[in-house]
Amino acid sequence: GAVVSQHPSRVICKSGTSVKIECRSLDFQATTMFWYRQFPKQSLMLMATSNEGSKATYEQGVEKDKFLINHASLTLSTLTVTSAHPEDSSFYICSARGRVSYEQYFGPGTRLTVT
Amino acid sequence: AQSVAQPEDQVNVAEGNPLTVKCTYSVSGNPYLFWYVQYPNRGLQFLLKYITGDNLVKGSYGFEAEFNKSQTSFHLKKPSALVSDSALYFCAVSPRGSEYNFNKFYFGSGTKLNVKP
Numbered sequence: 001g002a003v004v005s006q007h008p009s010r011v012i013c014k015s016g017t018s019v020k021i022e023c024r025s026l027d028f029q030a031t032t033m034f035w036y037r038q039f040p041k042q043s044l045m046l047m048a049t050s051n052e053g054s055k056a057t058y059e060q061g062v063e064k065d066k067f068l069i070n071h072a073s074l075t076l077s078t079l080t081v082t083s084a085h086p087e088d089s090s091f092y093i094c095s096a097r098g099r100v101s102y103e104q105y106f107g108p109g110t111r112l113t114v115t
Numbered sequence: 116a117q118s119v120a121q122p123e124d125q126v127n128v129a130e131g132n133p134l135t136v137k138c139t140y141s142v143s144g145n146p147y148l149f150w151y152v153q154y155p156n157r158g159l160q161f162l163l164k165y166i167t168g169d170n171l172v173k174g175s176y177g178f179e180a181e182f183n184k185s186q187t188s189f190h191l192k193k194p195s196a197l198v199s200d201s202a203l204y205f206c207a208v209s210p211r212g213s214e215y216n217f218n219k220f221y222f223g224s225g226t227k228l229n230v231k232p
Binding site for chain 2 (some may be wrong): 005041043046103106109111
């Protein structure tokens, strides 16, 4: 139980285009999902907290108009990187809060490369 | 400010020897404590957590961690390392009673464990 998937696992897009990453909780309902960004050989940086049916809460310094988050259902949150630039290239990881409030279950990550 | 420190960027150990990966934290109250492992280009895999009770927590793959309240530490240990344990290890802390803050995780910078045959 408590499996989180991400799609796609890898994506390459051209500069100026938008790309959508999906995060799904496969066997449980997740009222809260988190989006992280990880640079090479660095830790995870929390970008935003996504709550089903409401607007996401962004961390300081994260552009909400660039990183659009939608949490339309209890099993799906999406992150859309708009007008992508090469500096947006990174590893994006989502997590979902489990039935017990202090647990998080992590997705396998999405490698985004912007050319 | 909340912070989590993993003072060693890298830990090298020979296969069969014990290993320790250090983690200290500065978080208000008595936080929940976690260890995760990450293999290249993969997400985080849960190893173990401390919520309450015995200070020595046993987790997956033979790993264990010791919670030390006075030193605010949560070091990860394994009695006998395997080459397959080589990976990136993250300590994470979530402030207790922070449901209003959606139970955010604060991550350490990660420690690369190299286990040599």
